[in-house]
Amino acid sequence: MKKIEAIIRKSKFDEVKEALHGVEVNFFSYWDVTGVGNEKEGHVYRGISYSTSEIQRRYLSIIVSEPFVEKTINAILSTAASGKVGDGKIFILPVEEAYRIRTGEKGNDSLN
Amino acid sequence: MKKIEAIIRKSKFDEVKEALHGVEVNFFSYWDVTGVGNEKEGHVYRGISYSTSEIQRRYLSIIVSEPFVEKTINAILSTAASGKVGDGKIFILPVEEAYRIRTGEKGNDSLN
Amino acid sequence: MKKIEAIIRKSKFDEVKEALHGVEVNFFSYWDVTGVGNEKEGHVYRGISYSTSEIQRRYLSIIVSEPFVEKTINAILSTAASGKVGDGKIFILPVEEAYRIRTGEKGNDSLN
């Protein structure tokens, strides 16, 4: 099992979600984070123009079993990219175990 | 050391928290996320009935030393379950090191 | 590659961020969480005085390549500490792979 953490543009979320469903990844959790990165966003507030590298991003946390890892990554890579700086990142972390709270089952069975 | 990520129903949080305190797990962090899963929730907005699989969930991040892993999992499993679809998941990830910022100590000592 | 998760006081964030930039760690994501820990905060609401161990904290998620791990930890340790209970924790988790969504590159190259 792997944990796939994807940090994407909020405006790409709907497309990414559909692509994930397309490869049978129907379970995940997400929340919004502030990303500090290369992209700069111009703001003006009361006459002060400033540009910030702190941008709202969406954080997806997807735990999948090994056979799904690649499909998932490809689904995200192909839909979340706009080609402009700031498209985000995908990270893969090892997961040792998973439980489904409802039934108590564990292992890959608990994932779907 | 392990990181225990638990995604639970918000309405179960108070019970889970007490159970965790019951097994001496007094330190953790949590935040609210949107979960995409099997459970569907019915909504109506301005005459449009729709059901969504995006549901607010609470995300608990608990880092514990090995001896606590099982107790923690059992505490969550026994309190967070309602038996209905959508009760959530628990994931176990490896943690290599931990530091307490206040003192700089590391290892298991830093955890409590 | 490692994932550095740091839970810090919100009031220390600006200093931490500058310290990170100081050691060339220019990329990370953060969000606010509720921390359950040793620190207690006194509140009063409509005549009910109560103290809570649930305190708002900021959660930093920083993925760095091995050579940066130590610098990053030191940068955080030296700026986030106030010496009072509740300064927070740093956790190090293994990361297996990283991708830059914009270009699809992977490995350490994708991190900066």
Place this chain on the structure above:
Amino acid sequence: MMVCTALVFFMHLGFSFLEIGLTRQKNTINILFKNFFVITVGLLLYCIGGFNLMYPGFEDGDMGLLKFAGFGITAPEGGMGFGYADGGYTWWTDFLFQGMFAATAATIVSGAVAERIKLKGFMLFAVLYVGLIYPIVGAWKWGGGFLDAWGFYDFAGSTLVHSVGGWGALITIYLLGARIGKFDKDGKPKALPGHNLPIASAGVFILWLGWFGFNGGSVLSADPELTSLTLVTTSLAAAAGGVAATFFSNLLYKNYDLTMFMNGVLGGLVGITAGADQMSPTDAILIGLIAGVVVVLGIALIDKLKLDDPVGAVAVHLICGIWGTLAVGIFGAMAGFDQFLVQLIGVGIVGAFCVISSFIILTIVKATTGLRVDKEEELNGLDLSEHGMEAYADFRTNES
């Protein structure tokens, strides 16, 4: 007078804001819905009743019932809304002004029972309480009934509006029980903080503004001197109530509690309502100061009784309403022991009637629609479980 009607109408936004702001976000839509329900249905009920009172058929029935109960209200226009149509304003204005008042009683209840009452149950309760109990009590005094004959004085409704609402609130929260999490296993009260204090504060400002209409309009004439005195006493009592509550609660609890400030202002306003036209500014300030202290103690008392009143409606409307009614016998132009006694009796009779009738109504409600939502629904919030909507769909929430 028409302006006052508009201001009294606007109080319903004030109540809505106050109630929303002092409760948790997961029940926001439910509270708003109840408030819209109360003002619209209240007005319509009032219209139906008002009209019927003009035609013999219903009037006989209604009055007959009351006659049977022995309260000698015999004048054809003995009901609400027509009794004093001899001033410098029209019947229409009076109807609307009174109609806006009527709904207030149910709105007061709405705040106290928030976050756990079943929507259908509340709707049934509100219809019966606004449609029957409030006008019956009102007729006793403003309709020229027996309380009026005895010399009971209640200028703009400390008893007739606020206490009537407050008693209803008290009985309902008693039967309903506390919200989950309000008391811990040992019975110690816990804080369930309101989710939007700016909105709640705005509610208080709007209510204060509305009180200019409430008390100002109750002069029921364009006499500028009396009306303006009324506005001065109203404002001073509000100011004094707020200040007293803040500093008294600061003394007790060692913090500057904004919600106590708000409740103190409201307590002062409710306290002055019964005698706003009888008091000098100094009297008004005294009444307000005492009301402010009373509110703080009242809120603590409610907690001690293991009752759960999220917005402080009982302390503000019932306790300060009683205080204000009695104050007419203590301060101002009408003060005197006899008057005090009459006020006390009036408070007692109205209280007894409201308590009994609330019990009866709530028993009916319990038997038919049910009174309280089930545990799961309450934990998830009434917005999702009763309305299937979220009040702040775009915001990440945080509550426990």
Place this chain on the structure above:
Amino acid sequence: MMVCTALVFFMHLGFSFLEIGLTRQKNTINILFKNFFVITVGLLLYCIGGFNLMYPGFEDGDMGLLKFAGFGITAPEGGMGFGYADGGYTWWTDFLFQGMFAATAATIVSGAVAERIKLKGFMLFAVLYVGLIYPIVGAWKWGGGFLDAWGFYDFAGSTLVHSVGGWGALITIYLLGARIGKFDKDGKPKALPGHNLPIASAGVFILWLGWFGFNGGSVLSADPELTSLTLVTTSLAAAAGGVAATFFSNLLYKNYDLTMFMNGVLGGLVGITAGADQMSPTDAILIGLIAGVVVVLGIALIDKLKLDDPVGAVAVHLICGIWGTLAVGIFGAMAGFDQFLVQLIGVGIVGAFCVISSFIILTIVKATTGLRVDKEEELNGLDLSEHGMEAYADFRTNES
């Protein structure tokens, strides 16, 4: 009358709140900006136009144009704002009252086109619509033009204000297209829930309050009887509209939808506007009840037509505006087949004119500033892309 002007001014806050509350947080600043723009520029335009109408130079030009078009408006003061300056109020009050009205038409459009229109395009549209179309139509009736001569009746603007705004909204959303995500691939409507229902509810309360000024002030005299009757009919229609919409939508969709309650109240208010001074309370309630049902059906209809109207402006202002105008021929003192026919013709002519002129204006807009923001900007929200600011900078958001 001056109070009414203040209340009508305050309606602009009501509209702003309603529109904000029913849309997503990422477009909040944009909507607020549009509302500020409409009220300020509307007033200034009105001032420029009003003054010019007083001096022969411009007046000749303007009237000549209209004369040329064959609508026999010949009186020198045939324009807006001066035509009925014979009552018990001053020219200045009248100017301001009318000026506050004028901006309303554009505000109605603002809500419907929210979340996707280009700011510059909207500003251009608003200037032309408020500066030209609204006063031309207004002159036909309130300025003593041909509709007035035919006996067309529109007390406070069901047609002249609300339908004019509503037609503009309809045409603009038709040309603009739906928001991304409003319809799925199969054309089924999806919900894009509003982000702040307390604010939206406050908007409805404020609008209701403002309607006291809107309808009350349109009596244009201090006749207390008529004014107060107007307030009663206005309030009862609002209450009836809200109740009807709620229970009718509960019947259809099996939930208690707060936003339907709100739209129902507004529908009732718009519905009564044309004949507020001609109706008995019972008539008003009937008009309101029907308006409530009409709003619910109207909203469903708009969805079915694949049009996207986030706040329900077309259902509330256009459809209920038409209903209200026709209702003058069906209910109340003026009812009669002839009157109904005149009303129908009036609705038709105004509709045709607004549709055509909107098309022309929007074609100009499209050719110059452009009408719709591009996809990326829309997804990121207009607040960031057009203003570079966030409405709630300190809150963690959640929208999809």
Place this chain on the structure above:
Amino acid sequence: MMVCTALVFFMHLGFSFLEIGLTRQKNTINILFKNFFVITVGLLLYCIGGFNLMYPGFEDGDMGLLKFAGFGITAPEGGMGFGYADGGYTWWTDFLFQGMFAATAATIVSGAVAERIKLKGFMLFAVLYVGLIYPIVGAWKWGGGFLDAWGFYDFAGSTLVHSVGGWGALITIYLLGARIGKFDKDGKPKALPGHNLPIASAGVFILWLGWFGFNGGSVLSADPELTSLTLVTTSLAAAAGGVAATFFSNLLYKNYDLTMFMNGVLGGLVGITAGADQMSPTDAILIGLIAGVVVVLGIALIDKLKLDDPVGAVAVHLICGIWGTLAVGIFGAMAGFDQFLVQLIGVGIVGAFCVISSFIILTIVKATTGLRVDKEEELNGLDLSEHGMEAYADFRTNES
């Protein structure tokens, strides 16, 4: 007049909303608390002072003090609130209207010092400023003092209310220093965006509404022509101010800044306040346009001076207040070089007095309660550190 009093009262909600909206969420409760404090304590102080002025004892003392200082105010009713009680309204109304005004001066300061002032220090400052400085200055003109004798004109308080507040704000923010994070190490200003722009916008709408009462009520008579002209000039100046500020700031900074729109509207309102009854509509528009530009430049100037004024109080109230006072000598019925000079002198004297007295008061404050919270408290927000509460307990926040 009573309606105007209600509207002026309501301005306090407007100020609260504006100040909250333009600051960060972690200081919201603190700001609300200060606003409640100012209005309630302000009213009570006013009442105490007002009454004392009616009894020889205090009056002699007070006037003696002032006599000693050499400002020949000798009339027994020389203080505020009684001087012009010869119009068509009652003493009570006048008291309340003036009392609502009085608190405004401290409210203006409240906004500028937000997010870092110590609560106790502010309370002490407000008591002294509202209780002493404001009435002393007011007596010079409205109380029939020497400024009045010289022919200084200030219709509704551009100088007597707004500048008095503005000077206090300027001195306090100078002594207080900027918020942490407002200027970077190189002294370049950074943005600390307001957390709730809908609420801030509502504040502006409410203030505009309140200004109808502020300026309309200051006519202090029921002369409908003058009152209505005043409302027209007030509204046009507001509109012009908003439009000018928006487009001027768009020119400078290339974006459509909603907060500049809001400040521009307020600048226009403050600017017209001194001469609202003396101006033609065209004059009003010109005054407003200039005020709009002045506000934008003023805000930039404050930043350049390394002062930190989160809500723009100095630019709006002080700078536009001065501009409005001087404008009486430039535009309208009273224009003329002599008048301009008198206006200038009046501005100068009031300014000097406010600056000096603010310095003295703040020195006392610093020595007793302390002026500024410590660093930790400021970073954590005053809501937690001074009140132990959160304004939006259920929402996940985001600020930096």
